[in-house]
Amino acid sequence: MATVELRFSALPEHVRTARLVAAAVARRAGVDESVLDELRLAVGEACSRAVALHQRNGVEGAVRVALTEQEKRFLIEVADEAGPGHTGAPGSGAEDEDALGLAVITGLVEDVEVGNGADGGVIRMSWPVSPASVTV
Amino acid sequence: MDLSLSTRTVGDRTVVEVGGEIDVYTAPKLREQLVELVNDGNYHLVVDMEGVDFLDSTGLGVLVGGLKRVRAHEGSLRLVCNQERILKIFRITGLTKVFPIHNSVDEAVAATD
Numbered sequence: 001m002a003t004v005e006l007r008f009s010a011l012p013e014h015v016r017t018a019r020l021v022a023a024a025v026a027r028r029a030g031v032d033e034s035v036l037d038e039l040r041l042a043v044g045e046a047c048s049r050a051v052a053l054h055q056r057n058g059v060e061g062a063v064r065v066a067l068t069e070q071e072k073r074f075l076i077e078v079a080d081e082a083g084p085g086h087t088g089a090p091g092s093g094a095e096d097e098d099a100l101g102l103a104v105i106t107g108l109v110e111d112v113e114v115g116n117g118a119d120g121g122v123i124r125m126s127w128p129v130s131p132a133s134v135t136v
Numbered sequence: 137m138d139l140s141l142s143t144r145t146v147g148d149r150t151v152v153e154v155g156g157e158i159d160v161y162t163a164p165k166l167r168e169q170l171v172e173l174v175n176d177g178n179y180h181l182v183v184d185m186e187g188v189d190f191l192d193s194t195g196l197g198v199l200v201g202g203l204k205r206v207r208a209h210e211g212s213l214r215l216v217c218n219q220e221r222i223l224k225i226f227r228i229t230g231l232t233k234v235f236p237i238h239n240s241v242d243e244a245v246a247a248t249d
Binding site: 051 | 157159160161190192193194196197221225228229230
């Protein structure tokens with residue numbers, strides 16, 4: 001089970017909330033302060049992408065953000081419900097933005113996996129947890 | 137934290153001072169501002185990002201869109217940014233090669249090449 005799980009309607013105004021929650025839970029889990037900015041940005045990008053996929057496909061639904069504290073890693077999963085295997089229409093501006101968002105995520109996060117589930121896409125990312133800084 | 141925007145004219149340049157967070161929610165406001173400036177005939181823009189706390193790819197997309205618009209009129213779009221965490225986003229997306237990035241508004245306003 002995730003340490004903290006967040007579900008929000010696929011609307012842009014909620015992405016900031018997801019960023020703030022993810023960063024707060026990560027800090028508490030012992031993720032190094034120096035990577036929290038990157039983590040916040042990566043979560044925001046993954047959520048923005050999920051929201052955009054919903055809007056582009058005209059699908060209502062929720063974005064799920066699962067934050068899981070493991071022994072040595074802090075795992076974040078961002079899942080959409082925009083349907084299986086959706087990408088932007090070829091040559092559209094939306095596709096450019098999608099590519100830019102993924103470029104930011106893969107540029108920031110060493111351990112990242114972009115996959116597809118039955119309901120939509122899932123982005124899995126993880127960061128190391130430094131044992132010394134774990135809050136007791 | 138929301139997005140704040142203010143514009144002023146310095147010589148033939150229009151300086152857009154941006155503050156707060158540029159993300160998927162607030163970026164459309166910045167897009168509107170840039171489109172409006174270009175439609176009003178302001179083709180040499182300086183976007184001052186010193187007050188920006190957060191920038192994501194949606195914001196980058198809006199800046200690229202602004203650049204395309206001013207270039208269609210032989211114009212320019214320069215950025216002012218000294219914040220490492222913001223500069224990093226331009227670097228990892230290769231956009232440091234696309235935008236002239238300056239240390240100060242004075243420098244950006246004086247730049248000609």
